[in-house]
Amino acid sequence: MKLMGPFVQALPLSELPLKGTLQDEMLHVAADAGVVVENGKLLTYGSFEALRKQYPTAEVEFMDEPLVLLPAFTDCHTHICFAGNRSRDYAMRIAGKSYLDIARAGGGIWDSVAKTREAAITELTENTVARANRHLKDGVTTIEVKSGYGLNLESELTMLRAIRQAGLYTKAALVPTCLAAHICPRDFSGDEKAYLHWILSELLPAVREEHLCERVDVFIEETAFSPADARFFLEKTAAMGFGVTVHADQFSSGGSGVAVDAGALSADHLEASTDQDIRKLASSDTVAVVLPGASLGLGMHYAPARKLLDAGACLAIASDWNPGSAPMGDLLMQAAVMSAAEKLSTAEVLAGLTFRADKALGITRAGADLQAYPCRDYRDILYYQGRMKPAMVWKDGEQV
Numbered sequence: 001m002k003l004m005g006p007f008v009q010a011l012p013l014s015e016l017p018l019k020g021t022l023q024d025e026m027l028h029v030a031a032d033a034g035v036v037v038e039n040g041k042l043l044t045y046g047s048f049e050a051l052r053k054q055y056p057t058a059e060v061e062f063m064d065e066p067l068v069l070l071p072a073f074t075d076c077h078t079h080i081c082f083a084g085n086r087s088r089d090y091a092m093r094i095a096g097k098s099y100l101d102i103a104r105a106g107g108g109i110w111d112s113v114a115k116t117r118e119a120a121i122t123e124l125t126e127n128t129v130a131r132a133n134r135h136l137k138d139g140v141t142t143i144e145v146k147s148g149y150g151l152n153l154e155s156e157l158t159m160l161r162a163i164r165q166a167g168l169y170t171k172a173a174l175v176p177t178c179l180a181a182h183i184c185p186r187d188f189s190g191d192e193k194a195y196l197h198w199i200l201s202e203l204l205p206a207v208r209e210e211h212l213c214e215r216v217d218v219f220i221e222e223t224a225f226s227p228a229d230a231r232f233f234l235e236k237t238a239a240m241g242f243g244v245t246v247h248a249d250q251f252s253s254g255g256s257g258v259a260v261d262a263g264a265l266s267a268d269h270l271e272a273s274t275d276q277d278i279r280k281l282a283s284s285d286t287v288a289v290v291l292p293g294a295s296l297g298l299g300m301h302y303a304p305a306r307k308l309l310d311a312g313a314c315l316a317i318a319s320d321w322n323p324g325s326a327p328m329g330d331l332l333m334q335a336a337v338m339s340a341a342e343k344l345s346t347a348e349v350l351a352g353l354t355f356r357a358d359k360a361l362g363i364t365r366a367g368a369d370l371q372a373y374p375c376r377d378y379r380d381i382l383y384y385q386g387r388m389k390p391a392m393v394w395k396d397g398e399q400v
Helices: 048-054 087-092 099-104 109-118 122-137 153-166 190-210 229-239 255-261 273-283 294-298 305-313 331-341 347-352 355-361
Strands: 003-009 030-038 041-047 060-061 068-071 073-075 141-147 175-183 215-217 243-248 265-268 287-290 315-316 369-373 392-395
Touching: 030 048, 068 153, 073 331, 073 355, 087 109, 099 331, 109 153, 109 175, 122 153, 122 392, 141 355, 153 175, 153 190, 175 392, 190 229, 190 243, 215 229, 215 294, 229 243, 229 255, 243 255, 255 265, 255 273, 287 305, 287 355, 294 331, 305 315, 305 331, 315 347, 315 355, 331 347, 347 355
Parallel strands: 003 060, 003 068, 073 141, 141 175, 175 215, 215 243, 243 265, 265 287, 287 315
Antiparallel strands: 003 030, 030 041, 068 369, 369 392
């Protein structure tokens, strides 16, 4: 048993609801606080001095500088298993080239597919570990990681194996997701519907046999898969026992409605969601995941986070860290900048980065995953728009 503290402030966030708007006045801010950790789990928190008296035999980890304690973050949407980069794409984009211009020049998702297919599993594993550890240093202890740059049997399996191996070499918890339904690959001899059938009949049974993941994603978009085809695909994957999530409403509406009807854990992106889409998401158990990193990387508007919260949705915030549209991968900075544009309260941002993001992954936080910032007031964290990073991070009660 270990007692950690004293912290100038500690914000457990445990009293906040899963859905809807949050005011900062709803936050419980414990002053001069301590936390008690036992067997990697958070046992209790409260006044540091009171806890010292209550647990006199506990090992004490003293904080020798002013720190604000928060739950660690969860990034519920990333693509950090990949090879190469797409800096050429980015240079073309900021010079005014369109998505189609970039694709015709050999860029786009297919560029990442080609580079990832060429990479050995050791390279993909090392890349994923390095990115996960950077996230870990920034207070992100749980990270969803998608495949989707393989798009054939061996390469998709290699990506998922690399994600599994990476989990052995980082203290961050990695949650793998099969995104073989990213786009229909150029070298597949059939249309989008046939490709989805191939995933169902050939790839997912192999994924299941090796226990490589429990989640499946599909990109619903004009350049990817239609709502009708995706609906069929999600029904079949759910029947196979996979949890499902959806890339929805990024450039056009239609995907989030399919996600809700399929009982998806989350609908992610939502930049093009209509008022009708927002109402449907808010009335469901599907988490609305917004990805400000993609908006920054593509130079487009943010998802309607304010409207989603006002309608009563469960809103999570994720980085979308990927080599194309969201290469930055700085979750806190992205959330802080979007909060200024969308007028999100500090409570709404912190909830969206923690327990609401956990809900998007279908997980309940069990371990003592914590982070402490070098300040005296929790409001400083967003005020510095991501420049302030945690001074200490704990995974399952152990400092990392």
